[in-house]
Amino acid sequence: MVSRGTGAGRVKGARRPEVRLPPLEPFGGGELEPDGDYDGLEFPETDFAGQDGAGARFMDCALRGCALDETRLHHARFLDSVLTGVRGVGTDLAESTLRDVELVDARLGGVQLHGAALERVVIRGGKIDYLNLRTAVLRDVVFEGCVLVEPDFGGARLERVEFVDCALKGVDLTAATLKDVDLRGAVSLEIARGVDRLAGSVISPSQLLDLAPVLATEVGIRVE
Numbered sequence: 001m002v003s004r005g006t007g008a009g010r011v012k013g014a015r016r017p018e019v020r021l022p023p024l025e026p027f028g029g030g031e032l033e034p035d036g037d038y039d040g041l042e043f044p045e046t047d048f049a050g051q052d053g054a055g056a057r058f059m060d061c062a063l064r065g066c067a068l069d070e071t072r073l074h075h076a077r078f079l080d081s082v083l084t085g086v087r088g089v090g091t092d093l094a095e096s097t098l099r100d101v102e103l104v105d106a107r108l109g110g111v112q113l114h115g116a117a118l119e120r121v122v123i124r125g126g127k128i129d130y131l132n133l134r135t136a137v138l139r140d141v142v143f144e145g146c147v148l149v150e151p152d153f154g155g156a157r158l159e160r161v162e163f164v165d166c167a168l169k170g171v172d173l174t175a176a177t178l179k180d181v182d183l184r185g186a187v188s189l190e191i192a193r194g195v196d197r198l199a200g201s202v203i204s205p206s207q208l209l210d211l212a213p214v215l216a217t218e219v220g221i222r223v224e
Contacts, residue, residue: 011180011181011182011202012160012180013160013162013180013182014120014140014141014142014160014161014162015120015140015160016120016122016140016142017080017100017101017102017120017121017122018100019080019081019082019100019101019102020080021060021061021062021080021081021082022040022060023040024040024041024042024060024061024062025040025041025042026041026042026044027041027042027043027044027046031048031051031052032048032051032052032053032056032071033052033053033056034052034053034054034055034056035054035055035056036053036056036057037056037057038056038057038058038059038061039057039059039060039061040059040060040061041058041061041062042061042062042064043061043062043063043064043066044064044065045064045065045066046063046066046067047066047067048066048067048068048071049067049068049069049070049071049088050069050070050071051071051072052072053071053072053073053076054072054073054074054075054076055074055075055076056073056076056077057076057077057079058076058077058078058079058081059077059079059080059081060079060080060081061078061081061082062081062082062083062084063081063082063083063084063086064084064085065084065085065086065087066083066085066086066087067086067087067088068086068087068088068091068108069087069088069089069090069091070088070089070090070091070092071088071091071092072092073091073092073093073096074092074093074094074095074096075094075095075096076093076096076097077096077097077099078096078097078098078099078101079097079099079100079101080099080100080101081100081101081102082101082102082104083101083102083103083104083106084102084104084105085104085105085106085107086103086106086107086108087106087107087108088107088108088109088111089108089109089110090109090110090111090112091108091110091111091112092112093111093112093113093116094112094113094114094115094116095114095115095116096113096116096117097116097117097119098116098117098118098119098121099117099118099119099120099121100119100120100121101118101120101121101122102121102122102124103121103122103123103124103126104122104124104125104126105124105125105126106123106125106126106127106128106146107126107127107128108126108127108128108129108131109128109129109130110129110130110132111128111130111131111132112132113131113132113133113136114132114133114134114135114136115134115135115136116133116136116137117136117137118136118137118138118139118141119139119140119141120139120140120141121138121140121141121142122141122142122144123141123142123143123144123146124142124144124145124146125144125145125146126146126147127146127147127148127149128146128147128148128149128151129149129150130149130150130151130152131148131150131151131152132152133151133152133153133156134152134153134154134155134156135154135155135156136153136156136157137156137157138156138157138158138159138161139159139160139161140159140160140161141158141160141161141162142161142162142164143161143162143163143164143166144162144164144165144166145164145165145166146166146167147166147167147169148166148167148168148169148171149169149170150169150170150171150172150192151168151170151171151172152172153171153172153173153176153194154172154173154174154175154176154194155174155175155176156176156177157176157177157179158176158177158178158179158181159178159179159180159181160179160180160181161178161180161181161182162181162182162185163182163183163185163186164185164186165185165186165187166185166186166187167186167187167188168183168186168188168189168190168191169188169190170190170192171189171190171191171192171193171194172192172193172194173191173193173194173195173197173198174193174194174197175194175197176194176197177197177200178197178198178199178200178201179200180200181200181201181202182201182202183201183202183203183204183207184202184203184204184207186207189203189207189210189211191211191214195211195214195215195218196218
């Protein structure tokens, strides 16, 4: 774990996952099964649209270019796995667990991750619109080089979370709790709600200037 900054500005860096996949067997086809157990499998360009894999466990798996439109993965577990180029609208990952996972170049919209637990996760590249992480727990999570449009962190707990070369648009931090959250690497930072919850985060001087109007409104300061 790396600490960045000095003195009062020091923030603990996130621990990144070290995913080392074993030799993988190709997925044999068919639909996902609720509470299914998938171990050491590769899913290449597989269409899971509309399927139900609630409660399924994916361990040491690679999902590459899979379609996840309206796929039900409520309470699923992704462990030591890599998801590359997945795409979909309305994917249900509510109350799921992602641990030691890399999510690369995803194209997702309206994905439901409320109540989920993310630990040692890297989300790199791609674009995610309307990401719902309400009441989720994020620990050692890195968002890197991605675009997040109106992500909802309402009531979530973020600890050792980093945003690196990311564009954050219309962020909702209502009732969120932040600890060792590093926002300095965000290329844009737009907070729509919950600017008062930034305690526990570190921002850059330029970001402070950009947020000044929102902060002034929050504390009731009139600027004329």
